[in-house]
Amino acid sequence: MWALLAAACSCSTTPAPPVAVRIRWAQDPENLDPMVLPNPQAIEAANLLHCSLLQLDYAQQLFQPALATGLPARQALGDSLTVFTYELRPEARWDDGKPVTARDVAFSLKLMACPPALGLPNEDTRLAYRFVHEVRQEAAFPRRVSLVCAGQAPTHLQATGTFPILPEHRLDVAGRLRRFSLAALQNWPATQPPDTGLTAFAQQYQAFRVRQRGNDLPGCGPYVLAGWTKDARMTFRRKPAWWADRLPAPVPAVLRAPCPLLTFEIIPDEATAGLALQRGELDLFPQVPARLFAQLRQSPAARRELAFHTAPSFEVVTVAFNTQRPALADAPTRRALSLLLDASGLLQATQLGEGQRTAGLIGPADPRAGCCDSLPPPAFDPPRAAALLGQAGWQRHPDGWRRRKIAAAPAPALQLRLRYRTGDAMQEIIALQFRAAASRIGVLVALRPTEAGALGAALRAGDFDLCVRTVKGNPFSCNFMPLLHSRAVGEGNVSRFGTAASDQLLERLAAAATPAQQARLLRRFQAMVREQDPLVPLFVVPTRLAANRRLAGLHAYGLKPGYALTALHRATATEPAAVPAP
């Protein structure tokens, strides 16, 4: 009898399903097309699905080869061009077994450069990779690709390797883009209608996106999308036979993905996410609000279950002006209004003083912070704000401020609408503080809390006067064009700022050849931002992670999302659990 029972027990043992690592997301990624990526969550998801030539090794704070066998060979061409030559790994394969080749790299770059008339969602990437002028392929070496870049900026090395590579044989079966050079696509005249081949390609690409209901374009990254319930949950499953698993040991850190299942729980409410973490329904809560973080750290019960990690970050909290609004079109008015933001008080109130004040978009933790050391942080001075508004041509009336009347035209009023993400305590405190300071000098401010999903669309459409926005910093790049270039209006440039001089400065900064030239231009850039005030940098928020102690491979980093996603896994019996940072 006992023998039978024992036999039955031994037969019924089936392999346990993989246990997911559960991570909190504040909002839904909305779109997984690597050309769109409307929010940080979408970028995180894209990094799981797709691979690029180089990927960031968070631990070393360096870009390391991913699809490429090594860092690119760099060659200067004259004094204005640089060629970066990459060799692709022979092991790199798509899911259907076909190799990743130079054709895929060229296709990905051309896709990002397609002219606007095609209606592809590539506005941001078109601008970001405009510095790549030519893609050279060699028939004899299908895994070798050379990228000819404008300028000799040291940051080009990283920038040329960090875009997702997409499969040409799946997305452009007929090879229609091959007929066009990268430069021809980049410089397609706005007045010239697109070629029929290009139009057919765009239709096919859009149809593919629609057919793939989750917008999950095929990628050569370690994970596939296993489930997506909008605004609730997103699950990624590790590919059972990912190409990087066949690499000889030791596998590079950027190509390790030990976790079999990653689940992102979309919980917009911070307090709810905190409770879920304490109840063990979440394994990782990134970007914990300062107050909740302090409470958890003080709680003995939470300390038993959770590990806490912090690191200085590059994320700058800003208030952006819509510079295309008539009332905010002039820099003196924006400068006056920026004096109504109490950055020191807000840092104390929202971060419990743990972040850092910043005078510009490059925060103190950034290695290039010395470029803005001459600028003092913006001051909080409502009386001076009122005086500056007067100098900017505004007159105070009992019902608010009005511009001095010009001829018979009605005098425009200074009535502002401030948008921020609803449910985000930090943003709400900033909005309330600005409104209170503004009302003290008679400026009317209406608050418009907006759901995270609708906020992005409202900002891109310019449906606001001011908005609270966190700008993701990147110490490896000096390309601020997606943030402030006039060609990025309606996309990343929510302040809709851009003059001929500022555009030129941003382009020169992105192409700066030497560190000295870059530093000089960065200094000018920071001064220009302060003078024009399209956005007001307030402070830098630190990275704060709270995680279940059973989670291994977790460390806090300054770069978004603040941790290396592909390093996370559940600690095994033989492996120590996550150790909190001292």
Added chain:
Amino acid sequence: MGQVAHRGRRRAALAWLLLVAAAGLAAPCLPLPFAPAEPDLLAVGVSPAQGAGAGHWLGTDPLGRDVLAGLLFGARTLVLLTVPAALLTALLGALLGSLAGYGQRLAAPAPTWLLGAGLGWWGLALPRPALGLAAGAGAVAWGLGQRLWRRSPPVWALSLDALIQGAGALLGTVPRLVLVAAVATGGTLSLAGLGLLLALTNWPGPARLVRAETLRVRALPFVEAVRALGLPAARILGRHVLPLALRPLRADLPLRLAAFVGLESTLSFLGLGLPPDTASWGRLLDAARLDPAAWWTAAPPMLALLLTTGALLALSKK
């Protein structure tokens, strides 16, 4: 004994409501150290014990706003919103209920009905608004044609009772909160706008009460008598029927107020309706969600809501 206790409860309820009304109306004149929507950046989420020294007698919410100021100005919002809205609802309900109950019929020439329907279609921007304009133009042409041929157009009479009951039933098919929330989601509303919205979506309740009472009163002998005297219908309704038919509203008004208090708090809790810088008890409760440990943010508005609703319910009992 029971009556004494009941009278005591009513007095206590009345006293609390008067206190809320007085505090709300006097809030701007009170020497409060902090405005309700102004965050104190140096005292975010402090308890009454920690904040008393800085003038935050009831502490601050997780956004740094003074809880006492929020409570007092929240009472003001409640008084200025719910009392006019409840009175307007009662007025609208009385008017429509009495018209429905008295069995009036609305008669007008057919082209006039058609013109009204067409213009209404166009004005409400219903699908294909041009269709409404075309119907209106057709109605005008019909009326002119009838006049040209010296014929009188047909007169269509519409039962007001059926119309009002139908409109009330239509409003009743959608839950009140869902209806108000759907309209309020379109954008922030002013106090007057939200009050009007509450009245326009809540009149069927009092209208049904007044209609039923009007039906009863119009059958009484003295009404028959004044009708036999040949008095006009409007006078009979206004002078003789309404004073009796409006009696149920006295009991309904406190209940309606209690419902509006709950509705306003719910809307504010959900972040709908009033602007986010307008103080409200519901908004204080909403702020308490940010920090569940901050009991001092949730307890005062919860207690105030409980007492106010309880007091209104006590007043509605005979």
